[in-house]
Amino acid sequence: MDIGMIGLGRMGGNMAERLRRGGHNVVGYDRDPQISDVAGLEELVERLPAPRAVWVMVPAGDPTRQTIHRLGELLEPGDVVVDGGNSHYVDDQKHGEELAAKGIGFVDCGVSGGVWGLENGYALMVGGDEEHVKRLMPIFETLKPEGEYGFVHAGKVGAGHFVKMVHNGIEYGMMQAFGEGYELIAASGLVTNVPETFRSWKEGTVIRSWLLDLMVRAMDDDPELSGIRGYAQDSGEGRWTVQAAVDHAVPLPVITAALYARFASRQDDSPAMRVVAALRNQFGGHAVESAKGADSAGADVEAPSV
Structure with a gap:
């Protein structure tokens, strides 16, 4: 299948490579001319056969809004746009309406997998009309991990990024729990081998997980994590999750506390x-x-x- 990929950074570049390995023809555009296949969006659209599919993988907010608005000017009825960044689901609804007025399809896709996705595949959470999702299934099948899991058509436009937002909120809570457990074990004075304690949990326990594997990997490099400052940024999804909880009157004490803990980590005093x-x-x-x-x-x- 032919597809355009806008944004060839750490995620977008690896996704384009996985698609190429899967036999797809990818025309990539990036502001860095050294990694871009084309000089601009106009050339990208010209290089793709109709009906076109274009995947946007740029930072959420204004960069995504501007890119999708420009594609709305360049694409034709029957084409489809995928927003694979970390956009707010409210923006998806606006973009879907804007493009639908021009006969252009829109699909929002929450993507998880990070730097491991090129080899292991990406978890994909998709929102949009059935006809557009079905048409893009060859792309989704190549990007997702092999096997039964790793893809969901979650619902209408906005649903993909909504569930990815909640996914990241859950991730905040899980990471915070690991961090607090680590701090308590290290402070106890009883445990003399903290890294091996966490390593022992990799099998047979109810908290075994990929996050636990990554924590053990981090301690392999730095057993006391002394080379890392206790400062954690947030990329937006945690805030949006808590705001959605307020909007829907759903209590999220764990995720909210994990978000606030990140805020606290940025204050030296x-x-x-x-x-x-x-x-x-x-x-x-x-x-x-x-x-x-x-x-x-x-x-x-x-x-x-x-």
Whole structure:
């Protein structure tokens, strides 16, 4: 099958390569001319036979919006666009309506697999009309892992990125649980071999998983993880998951706490915890640590610890 791939970065480039290995003809465009097959979107569209299929793999937000808007100007009725980035599902609904008005199909596809996807395949979560999804199945079949699992047509336009958003929210909670468990085990003073403890869980336990495998792999390189700063970014899906939970009145305490933990990781000196320390000092006389690291005693009062 012929397909255009816009965005040949770490994910898009590997996906294009997997498709080529699967026998598909991929015309790739990237702003970096050294890895691009064409000079621009116009040439990409010209190189593809009608009806065309174009996969967009650029950062979410304005880059995706601008790319899809431009494709709407260049493509023809009967063509179809796939957004495989991490777009917000609300944007998908707008893009679907915009392209449908011109007779152009739209499919949103949440993609998971990271740098391992080239060899192992990508989990694909798709939203869109049945006719458009069916037409793209040769592409999906090549990108997904071999076997029964790794692909779902989740529902209408927006459904693919919605379930990918929730998938990433679940991922936040699972990673946070591993991190907290690690910290407690390391702090216990009882466990002298933390990496081997986690390695032992790779078989026979209910928490065995790919994330556990990756954690063990990280500790193989750095057993105490001393070379890594405890700072975690978020790519947006966690925030959108929590916002969707508010919109639908669905309680998500674990995922919400995991998101807030990432925010806390970015503060060398948390303003909120400074307030907590100051209040404990005021009502209980508990010692506080100065900005320079020295302890200072509070008022001479007897009070229970809080």
